[in-house]
Amino acid sequence: MNRLIEPELVKIVNSFDSKNDCLAYMVGLLAESGCLNKPDRFLAAVKGREEIMSTGIGRGVAIPHARDLTVTALKMAVCVIHEPLDFMSVDNLPVQLVFMIAVPQDLNKEYMKILRVLAEYLRDDNNRTTLINARDEKELYNEVQHIEETMVNALTI
Template sequence: MDPLLVRLNLNVSSREEVIEELAALYYEKGIVTNKQKYIAAVNQRESDGTTGIGDGIAIPHGKSSVVSKAAVAVASTANPIDWNALDDKPVKYIFLLAVPEKSDNTHLELLSELAGTLMDDDVREKLKKVTNVLDLEKIFESEVK
């Protein structure tokens, strides 16, 4: 997990603001070459169905030719926001995936592994106690093999 792709306690009030903030990180790091095209890819995926998996977690993702390498950006929000999640509850933890257009199924494997990890009750409880990037890294170092 890249600590430079983590934003904790974001002061945002909408899904669009979270995606904009994390896409800006990708752009700054050269992971996406065109922020608006990447955001359009994420929004297109969101229009196909919610990526809010429940329990305050969303895993939005965008697959686009403007993505130079696969990456995961992580955010927690200062206040829960509406994401039209499967459980109809607001979201506080967002894991935004950037996926190169010409990638194979690697992103599906990453998405599946991440979702599986985040469905673990212990992981979700630890996530609620995260106060810094190191806390977050420890969760995923111990859970993702």
């Protein structure tokens, strides 16, 4: 199985001007990793999903995602934002952790498992704090590896 999260998909950013800037930046990371045939279409799918309901799940976390025909491989980009960003979250709190998931059209079952594992992991205050307080992208990537291992294990069940 290919890596779900590659080092170049894990970033620490000072701030974004808007939620849309954050989404566009993260789609750009995924596009560079080679998993999107049409990044503009994927971005439109993610934004469409946000319009239906914010993927700001609360506690400073957002999980924007889309399943689309233009996605060639299941990938996840991770971004820690130093300046909390308004994401219109369900709890009205700004976010500092954004996990964007690009999902091929035919992987619905895997997609649901990944969302569940990620949400469970991020429910833990210590896990979120550890990610937000990572000193640099290398440390953040090392922490994110724990999440990826849990996801890969869930997918093999």
